[in-house]
Amino acid sequence: MxxxxxxxxxxxxxxxxxxxxxxxxxxxxxxxxxxxxxxxxxxxxxxxxxxxxxxxxxxxxxxxxxxxxxxxxxxxxxxxxxxxxxxxxxxxxxxxxxxxxxxxxxxxxxxxxxxxxxxxxxxxxxxxxxxxxxxxNCSTIPLVRLLRPIEDRWGLSKVVVSTYQAASGRGHSGTAELHEATRAALANPADPGPQAEFAPTLAFNVIPFIDELLDSGFTMEEQKMLQESRKILALRHLDVTTTCVRVPVRNGHSEAVWIECHDVVDRAELVAALCALPEVTVHDRDAPGAFPTPRTIAEANDVHVGRIRVSPHNPRGCWLWVVADNLRIGxxxxxxxxxxxxxxxxxx
Amino acid sequence: MxxxxxxxxxxxxxxxxxxxxxxxxxxxxxxxxxxxxxxxxxxxxxxxxxxxxxxxxxxxxxxxxxxxxxxxxxxxxxxxxxxxxxxxxxxxxxxxxxxxxxxxxxxxxxxxxxxxxxxxxxxxxxxxxxxxxxxxNCSTIPLVRLLRPIEDRWGLSKVVVSTYQAASGRGHSGTAELHEATRAALANPADPGPQAEFAPTLAFNVIPFIDELLDSGFTMEEQKMLQESRKILALRHLDVTTTCVRVPVRNGHSEAVWIECHDVVDRAELVAALCALPEVTVHDRDAPGAFPTPRTIAEANDVHVGRIRVSPHNPRGCWLWVVADNLRIGxxxxxxxxxxxxxxxxxx
Missing domain, CATH: 3.40.50.720 (NAD(P)-binding Rossmann-like Domain)
Known part of the structure; x- marks a missing residue:
């Protein structure tokens, strides 16, 4: 009780x-x-x-x-x-x-x-x-949860992230505007609909710009991922670089994460390290559909990771595809x- | 005539x-x-x-x-x-x-x-x-057009790409299914709608899987970007690695492109090099809205590039955000x- x-x-x-x-x-x-x-x-x-x-x-x-x-x-x-x-x-x-x-x-x-x-x-x-x-920040949390064991085992040399962030990052009014703008675009393909939360329109669009622009040319959202990852992981010089993009998804942020390590990464060992994490679902059947998407993750309180690949021409580099409920996990x-x-x- | x-x-x-x-x-x-x-x-x-x-x-x-x-x-x-x-x-x-x-x-x-x-x-x-x-391939064409002058001036060391690919990559039936599935999801949030072209549903979703899966764990779509870029640029050992993602956009592919060069990149010089390219529109006012999106590019026969940033902690690395009409350019x-x-x- x-x-x-x-x-x-x-x-x-x-x-x-x-x-x-x-x-x-x-x-x-x-x-x-x-x-x-x-x-x-x-x-x-x-x-x-x-x-x-x-x-x-x-x-x-x-x-x-x-x-x-x-x-x-x-x-x-x-x-x-x-x-x-x-x-x-x-x-x-x-x-x-x-x-x-x-x-x-x-x-x-x-x-x-x-x-x-x-x-x-x-x-x-x-x-x-x-x-x-x-x-x-919503995008930092799932990222650092997966980076921690990789740093511990292989040593992080560089992290390059592109995000696919949902409308609910702007709250109820974000998802409501996505719905309304989408209805407008279905009725008239050229109609952007309302643009109070997202400009240009998010309906059938992707917007490579979240939060304010900094002098560096990066957005605040992009800088957050760098600074927060460094603070949480206690790695002051960690090299994280990001492009943050809003996508027409209602809820659930995704990230395409490229990671370079100091040591050569063994894929099976990487999968095992991720599987050992608490509250993480690893999608790793080598078949179509064996990957998480915002609309298909079953356990909303888990971080979901799939498309785990080591580069054939760079054995220190690997990709992760991460999906997490931004209102919950994030x-x-x-x-x-x-x-x-x-x-x-x-x-x- | x-x-x-x-x-x-x-x-x-x-x-x-x-x-x-x-x-x-x-x-x-x-x-x-x-x-x-x-x-x-x-x-x-x-x-x-x-x-x-x-x-x-x-x-x-x-x-x-x-x-x-x-x-x-x-x-x-x-x-x-x-x-x-x-x-x-x-x-x-x-x-x-x-x-x-x-x-x-x-x-x-x-x-x-x-x-x-x-x-x-x-x-x-x-x-x-x-x-x-x-x-x-549709995603390769805009990429290599922008990589060419960067290779010539600074020398490409590594290219990491995450794509945001539109439904029209699957032709008329792709855009029609996106529309139909979106209507279904607006009527009932849990309804995936039809899933003949895209599975799971593309409506309010992102799908990190295009074309077939290879033994390497990469998809054919991802391998194409590597092999085709090497052949077109005549750089047999070019290191290109990609995650290809379908997004609920009707037409117009986007790409978040991280590039590492052999030489230190000067941002103003990079912008000038891109501006000098034929049939390329550079979006570079440092203000919100000064970036291309699939629904807002004016000249559909140009490759559009924006969010041009050199990393503050890695002066050999830079980001580009690229948008191109996949049915035209691609x-x-x-x-x-x-x-x-x-x-x-x-x-x-």
């Missing part, structure tokens, strides 16, 4: 951004995984104040973030966008809540650990100086697993 | 596969570019025999390939699939027609030149021993430009 009001070892929690796509996924995962809590409070922008949502069969009224008292909770999940986190996460931490932040706001802050529990759970051994634990599930780890370690 | 019945220097031509997506595009380009011909004959599978199509305002009846007399033409374009080419292109060549073949059937044949006119037009100086000129236009070159050189 996840709701355990009389268990004083179970945390009191707040979900900021409870009405968004990540917030809703988090509520579902709290129920599915029977995450134990003594009290839960749903928080969102003033716009959503007064809405009610069910958690574990009980109705909860949504509070507004700007008047919420974070001293009443032990743990606060933030998934309401970088601006909200930048403003309110330090307030929540100052009021005594430990924050798990889903946004980009504090990931590179040296006082804030950036955590993928399957990779660097040790970073959760002590309460962070900032009072905040950061959840990495956001809500990783955040909840951070919370589970904090509880297990008594760090709260 | 492209149709010049009394000009004995203009070739008599046959279009095999005239009713398909590439065939129709070829007819449009013959008209647009005023390609001069003395006589044109439309040929297709027996199923399409008797259909009529207009070329330059004149009605033409479609003949069946199995009874067609290729000795009545000087030049025969084949775009009816590998099986048809394998069976009938040698027959056409034996009957005296010079064949321009759009399929995979003869590309690696040493007696058959594999030609991208902007790259290796010299291969058309003499009539090929096989009587066949091969048109490369098939019909390249074939017609081969024909134009053959006529100009008097090789016919």
């Amino acid at each position: 996840p709701y355990t009001p009389h268990d004083t070892t179970a945390p009191r929690i707040a979900l900021v951004g409870a009405t968004g796509a990540v917030g809703e996924t988090l509520i579902g995962l709290i129920e599915d995984r029977a995450f134990r809590y003594r009290e839960i409070q749903l928080v969102a922008s003033p716009r959503s104040q007064g809405r009610t949502l069910r958690v574990d069969g009980r109705e909860h009224r949504v509070s507004a973030v700007d008047t919420f008292d974070f001293s009443t909770v032990d743990l606060a999940f933030f998934s309401a966008g970088s601006d909200v986190s930048r403003k309110w996460a330090p307030v929540a931490a100052a009021q005594g809540a430990l924050v798990i932040d889903n946004t980009n706001a504090f990931r590179m802050d040296p006082d804030t650990p950036l955590v993928v529990p399957q990779v660097n759970a040790d970073a959760l051994a002590t309460r962070p100086a900032s009072g905040i634990v950061a959840n990495p 956001a809500a599930l990783n955040a909840l697993q951070i919370a589970e780890e904090l509880v297990a370690r008594g760090t709260l | 492209p149709y010049t019945p009394h000009d004995t220097t203009a070739p008599r031509i046959a279009l095999v596969g005239a009713t398909g997506a590439v065939g129709e595009t070829l007819i449009g380009l013959i008209e647009d570019r005023a390609f001069r011909y003395r006589e044109i004959q439309l040929v297709a599978s027996p199923r399409s025999q008797g259909r009529t199509l207009r070329v330059d305002g004149r009605e033409h009846r479609v003949s069946a390939v199995d009874t067609f007399d290729f000795s009545t033409v000087d030049l025969a374009f084949f775009s009816a699939g590998s099986d048809v080419s394998r069976k009938w292109a040698p027959v056409a060549a034996a009957q005296g027609a010079l064949v321009i073949d759009n399929t995979n059937a003869f590309r690696m044949d040493p007696d058959t030149p594999l030609v991208v006119p902007q790259v290796n037009a010299d291969a058309l100086a003499t009539r090929p021993a096989s009587g066949i000129v091969a048109n490369p 098939a019909a236009l390249n074939a017609l430009q081969i024909a134009e070159e053959l006529v100009a050189r008097g090789t016919l």
